Amino acid sequence: MSLFEGNTQQLTEQFTVSLTAPNAKDQADGARWVLTLTPTAAPLNAVFEHIRLSGDQFIDQLILTEKRGDVTEIAFSHQTTTPATLSKEEQRAFQL
Numbered sequence: 001m002s003l004f005e006g007n008t009q010q011l012t013e014q015f016t017v018s019l020t021a022p023n024a025k026d027q028a029d030g031a032r033w034v035l036t037l038t039p040t041a042a043p044l045n046a047v048f049e050h051i052r053l054s055g056d057q058f059i060d061q062l063i064l065t066e067k068r069g070d071v072t073e074i075a076f077s078h079q080t081t082t083p084a085t086l087s088k089e090e091q092r093a094f095q096l
Contacts, residue, residue: 011037013041014039014040014041014044015037015038015039015040015044015051016037016038016040017035017036017037018035018036018037018038019033019034019035020033020034020036021033021034022034022054026054029054029060029061030055030056030060031054031055031056031060031061032055032056033054033055033056034052034053034054035052035053035054036050036051036052036053037050037051037052037053038050038051039051046067047066047067048064048065048066048067049065049066049067050065051063051064051065052065055076057079058076058079059076059079060075060076060077060079061073061074061075061076062074062076
């Protein structure tokens with residue numbers, strides 16, 4: 001959860017963090033940055049080789065590469081910062 005909470009101290013305690021420029025494929029997909037997380041602590045380091053995030057204003061792609069060779073790619077689209085608050089129905093759905 002530290003990644004999504006913006007807790008960089010916890011993130012660096014659990015991962016080696018590498019921020020790099022996007023390659024040609026990433027740029028074609030609209031990415032302006034690439035963040036690669038290599039787990040250093042259990043249990044994640046037993047499962048994942050690395051976790052790669054890329055995007056522009058938002059995280060647009062998440063790639064999970066497992067130690068056993070499996071790769072899971074998740075693409076995010078249509079992210080927005082509006083509305084700034086959840087509707088009452090959304091709050092109920094999240095039990096807030």
